[in-house]
Amino acid sequence: MAFRLGSAMTASNPKLIIAGGGLAGGLAALALAERRPDVDFLIVEEGERFGGNHVWSFFDSDVADCDHGLIEPLVARRWRDHEVRFPNRNRTLGFGYSSVRSADLDARMRKALAPSRYRLGSRVAELGPNHVTLATGERLAASAVIDARGAGPLPRLDLAWQKFVGLTCRFEDDHGIARPVIMDACVDQDDGYRFVYSLPFSATQMLVEDTYYSTSPILDVPLVRCRVGSHLLRRGLEPAEILSQEAGVLPILLGGRLEDLWSASDPPVARLGLRGGFFHPTTGYSLPDAVRNAVLLTEQAEFTSDALHAVFRRRAEALWQQRRFYQRLNRMLFRAAEPKRRYRVLEHFYRLPEPLIARFYAGRLTALDKLRILSGRPPVPVGRAMTAMRERRA
Numbered sequence: 001m002a003f004r005l006g007s008a009m010t011a012s013n014p015k016l017i018i019a020g021g022g023l024a025g026g027l028a029a030l031a032l033a034e035r036r037p038d039v040d041f042l043i044v045e046e047g048e049r050f051g052g053n054h055v056w057s058f059f060d061s062d063v064a065d066c067d068h069g070l071i072e073p074l075v076a077r078r079w080r081d082h083e084v085r086f087p088n089r090n091r092t093l094g095f096g097y098s099s100v101r102s103a104d105l106d107a108r109m110r111k112a113l114a115p116s117r118y119r120l121g122s123r124v125a126e127l128g129p130n131h132v133t134l135a136t137g138e139r140l141a142a143s144a145v146i147d148a149r150g151a152g153p154l155p156r157l158d159l160a161w162q163k164f165v166g167l168t169c170r171f172e173d174d175h176g177i178a179r180p181v182i183m184d185a186c187v188d189q190d191d192g193y194r195f196v197y198s199l200p201f202s203a204t205q206m207l208v209e210d211t212y213y214s215t216s217p218i219l220d221v222p223l224v225r226c227r228v229g230s231h232l233l234r235r236g237l238e239p240a241e242i243l244s245q246e247a248g249v250l251p252i253l254l255g256g257r258l259e260d261l262w263s264a265s266d267p268p269v270a271r272l273g274l275r276g277g278f279f280h281p282t283t284g285y286s287l288p289d290a291v292r293n294a295v296l297l298t299e300q301a302e303f304t305s306d307a308l309h310a311v312f313r314r315r316a317e318a319l320w321q322q323r324r325f326y327q328r329l330n331r332m333l334f335r336a337a338e339p340k341r342r343y344r345v346l347e348h349f350y351r352l353p354e355p356l357i358a359r360f361y362a363g364r365l366t367a368l369d370k371l372r373i374l375s376g377r378p379p380v381p382v383g384r385a386m387t388a389m390r391e392r393r394a
């Protein structure tokens, strides 16, 4: 029998449990608290605060107008436009870019959720459709469970990596960067496609990340941190203070089957965020999917594990199909281009019209867009490009 949640339930009733209070789990909890006061839930996070230590950014066009209401209150800074820089192409693109800081997600969740709705510092050791067991051995009964514990093991997917170290720096004087520079590829190419990403939060504060599109997930954090400093010095900028550091190794999808993430033999537990494969195949970014999924969760009538599993598996399946084209492009980027020349694929891509580029990042390419992306002379050997796009690893 479907177990329906309701405000009349007492604290001892099993409730919906969200495992993992990062981006996807946190947004799901916030959305439920704001839009579905009838749904009783508990979010369980192993860290001492929600969201970890990230700056999450997105193009404004990545999030549907009807979903902006959920993310808008969390936006720390919004810019009207942004730039890309390549050896043979500089371009300013007129669609907005926004950033959310995990500290703001943490603050908002603590404000919006009653203390009975969350547990911090609680590691989930194991979970199933109707229970969560904590590392302490405590077993929590649940009417439904959602797994939002971030990326799990991905051994069977064909992956490459976007990896980076970023420093948020304070400068004594105006650093002179007016808008986000999403990719500055005018740097030595090393370990694949390398670029520097800069977000000027204010005239004297900026996040600067040294980024690599690489076939290896190994990230030498001290080395890359030094490279951020060298990059700034070469541009005549010396930070007065490093306010924070972040590092990431994000999956870039080249191929694989959805079943490798949502195995039919697993118990029916819905997955959100990276755990469910909800990320852009070419950037590894997951904020737009996390927003859409959080809103979708609030639209459900039935909060059982079976029902939620069916809804989010279906959505993962639909996105997987819809985004297959990105896997082919990724294979072209990683397998047809020499690592040191990978930047030319992106330089070539940025010749395209602005609305198409916005749709690319939003995951909403039309059939015509796909043709346009592939039209013209590719910046890699044609034969290798064709082979890479066709090829699927066993």
Ligand SMILES: Cc1cc2nc3c(=O)[nH]c(=O)nc-3n(C[C@H](O)[C@H](O)[C@H](O)COP(=O)(O)OP(=O)(O)OC[C@H]3O[C@@H](n4cnc5c(N)ncnc54)[C@H](O)[C@@H]3O)c2cc1C
Binding pocket: 019, 020, 021, 022, 023, 024, 025, 044, 045, 046, 047, 050, 051, 052, 053, 054, 055, 056, 057, 058, 122, 123, 124, 125, 148, 149, 150, 151, 246, 247, 248, 249, 250, 272, 273, 274, 275, 284, 285, 286, 287, 288
């Ligand atoms: C430094 C960095 C910067 C990024 N920048 C962007 C960006 O600008 N834009 C973008 O869209 N994406 C970005 N990403 C990629 C991706 O969107 C993020 O990784 C995002 O946080 C993934 O969301 P998630 O909810 O799946 O995982 P997470 O946000 O990592 O959340 C998982 C949560 O589960 C908790 N957890 C894990 N295991 C357990 C357990 N056993 N018990 C209890 N809790 C557990 C973790 O502590 C964590 O809080 C970035 C990633 C990193 C690492």
